[in-house]
Amino acid sequence: MSAHECDVVVVGLGPGGEALVARLAKAGLSVVAVEAELVGGECPYWGCIPSKMFIRAGNLLAEARRIATLSGTATVSPDFSLVAKRIRDEATDNWDDTVAADRITAAGATLVRGRGRLTGDRTVEVDGETYVASKGVVLNTGTTAAVPPIPGLADTPYWTNREALKAEQAPASLIVIGGGAIGLELAQAYSRFDTEVTVLEVAPRILAPEEPESSELLTKVFESEGIGVHAGITIDRVDHDGNRFTVNCGDTTYEAEQLLVAAGRRSRVDDIGLDTVGVEAGKFLTVGDDMQVTDGLWAIGDIVGRGAFTHLSMYHAERAAKSILGEPLGAYDDSFPRVTFTDPEVGGVGLTEAQARDKGLNVRVGLTDVAVSSRGFVHGIGNAGLIKLVIDTDRDVIVGATSAGPTGGETLSALAFAVRAEIPLETLRNTVYAYPTFWRAIESAL
Structure with missing residues (x-):
C-alpha cells in the first residue's frame, strides 16, 4: 500500500496539538492530524473545563453557607444532578468531539482517527496506513493518570479524574490519594456537595510543588471545612469489599464509599515508536527551546516535562509552528x-x-x-x-x-x-x- 504524503503529521490533538494543526494549515501546509480518543484531549472532556464547572458549583454552595455570617439566612440543599448535567451537556456534549473535529477539517487539515506510532524518520503509521511528512512529525501524546503500585489497588474499581468528572451522583464518602492540584480541587468540590472527604498524601505536605506557606494555608482551610488532610503517610494496601474501600496506612485504616487516585500524571511516550528514530523513551522527551527532539521530530505539551498545563501546551505549539515555518522564535519563557x-x-x-x-x-x-x-x-x-x-x-x-x-x-x-x-x-x-x-x-x- 502506498504511503500518504504531507508536510507535517501531528500526533495527539489536545489543546496544543489542535492549535498547532490550525496554525500550520492556515499557513498553507498540508497537515495530517491524528487522534486516538477525542479531539481536544484531556482538558475539555476530563480536565480543565468540566472540573472548573464542578468547582464553580461547589463554590456557590460554599458562598451560600456563608450568608448567615454576613447577610441573612439561607437553606442550602446540594443537587449533584445539576452540575453533572451541565458537565455532560454544556462542557463535553456528552463526550462527543464533533464540534472540535469539525474545527480541524475546517482549518484545512486531514483528521485521522486512531493511535499514531512512529515507524521511521518523518513517518507515522495509524491502523496500517502510513503517513510520510516532508517537514516532520510533532508529538503531543499527553499524559494519563499515574496509578501507584499499591498492593491491592489495581483490583479495585477506583476512580481517576475521568470517572470523578463523569459521575452522576456524589458518593457519601471519598478518599483521595494525592494532594496535588487535581486531587485537592476535586476533594474540595465533592466536600461541598456533602461528601465526607479524606486526602492522603505521601509527600510531607500537600501541594508540594508550591510554596510551603500555600500548603499550610490550604491545609488549615480544608480542615476547617471538615476535610481530613494526612500528609507524610505510607499507604500499605487498598481493598474493596464490593461496597466500600479500605486504605491501610500503618496502624491507621481509612474507609470510604469511593476512592479517587490523583497521584500525578504519566507521560504517554512508551510504545509510540521512539526507538525507530533513535530516541530513548524516558519519563519525558527532551526538547530544545524550538521544541525539537531531533531533526524532523518535535514534541509539545505535557510529554516534554516543562509543566502540564493547557496554556503551556499552546505556547509550545506556537513555538513549534514558528520552528517548522522558519519564523523567529524569541527567548523561551519559563516563568509561566x-x-x-x-x-x-x-x-x-x-x-x-x-x-x-x-x-x-x-x-x-x-x-x-x-x-x-x-x-x-x-x-x-x-x-x-x-x-x-x-x-x-x-x-x-x-x-x-x-x-x-x-x-x-x-x-x-x-x-x-x-x-x-x-x-x-x-x-x-x-x-x-x-x-x-x-x-x-x-x-x-x-
Whole structure:
C-alpha cells in the first residue's frame, strides 16, 4: 500500500496539538492530524473545563453557607444532578468531539482517527496506513493518570479524574490519594456537595510543588471545612469489599464509599515508536527551546516535562509552528503562571523561594496576609490568602511569586507580568494600586 504524503503529521490533538494543526494549515501546509480518543484531549472532556464547572458549583454552595455570617439566612440543599448535567451537556456534549473535529477539517487539515506510532524518520503509521511528512512529525501524546503500585489497588474499581468528572451522583464518602492540584480541587468540590472527604498524601505536605506557606494555608482551610488532610503517610494496601474501600496506612485504616487516585500524571511516550528514530523513551522527551527532539521530530505539551498545563501546551505549539515555518522564535519563557483552583485559589509564577536559593540567587522574601488587607477585611468570611514575593536582591526584580486567596489566579496576572518583564522593584513601588482590591496587597509584600 502506498504511503500518504504531507508536510507535517501531528500526533495527539489536545489543546496544543489542535492549535498547532490550525496554525500550520492556515499557513498553507498540508497537515495530517491524528487522534486516538477525542479531539481536544484531556482538558475539555476530563480536565480543565468540566472540573472548573464542578468547582464553580461547589463554590456557590460554599458562598451560600456563608450568608448567615454576613447577610441573612439561607437553606442550602446540594443537587449533584445539576452540575453533572451541565458537565455532560454544556462542557463535553456528552463526550462527543464533533464540534472540535469539525474545527480541524475546517482549518484545512486531514483528521485521522486512531493511535499514531512512529515507524521511521518523518513517518507515522495509524491502523496500517502510513503517513510520510516532508517537514516532520510533532508529538503531543499527553499524559494519563499515574496509578501507584499499591498492593491491592489495581483490583479495585477506583476512580481517576475521568470517572470523578463523569459521575452522576456524589458518593457519601471519598478518599483521595494525592494532594496535588487535581486531587485537592476535586476533594474540595465533592466536600461541598456533602461528601465526607479524606486526602492522603505521601509527600510531607500537600501541594508540594508550591510554596510551603500555600500548603499550610490550604491545609488549615480544608480542615476547617471538615476535610481530613494526612500528609507524610505510607499507604500499605487498598481493598474493596464490593461496597466500600479500605486504605491501610500503618496502624491507621481509612474507609470510604469511593476512592479517587490523583497521584500525578504519566507521560504517554512508551510504545509510540521512539526507538525507530533513535530516541530513548524516558519519563519525558527532551526538547530544545524550538521544541525539537531531533531533526524532523518535535514534541509539545505535557510529554516534554516543562509543566502540564493547557496554556503551556499552546505556547509550545506556537513555538513549534514558528520552528517548522522558519519564523523567529524569541527567548523561551519559563516563568509561566499556574493556578490551583481550590478555594482559596493558589497561583504561582516563576521560581519558588527554595528554587531561587538552589540557583544561588541572593533572595529576599516579601510576604503579606490577604485576610488583613482592606479588601480581605471587607470580604470577611472566605478571605484566607497570602501573597509571597521571591526577590533577587542583586537585580532588584521579582523572580517568583505566589498569590493565594479569593480570585488568587486573577491577582497573579500582575505578578506574572512583573516576573516575565523583570520590572524593577522601584517601578512596582511607584505604581498606583487600585483601592480596595485584592491585588493591592502586592504593594504590602514589596
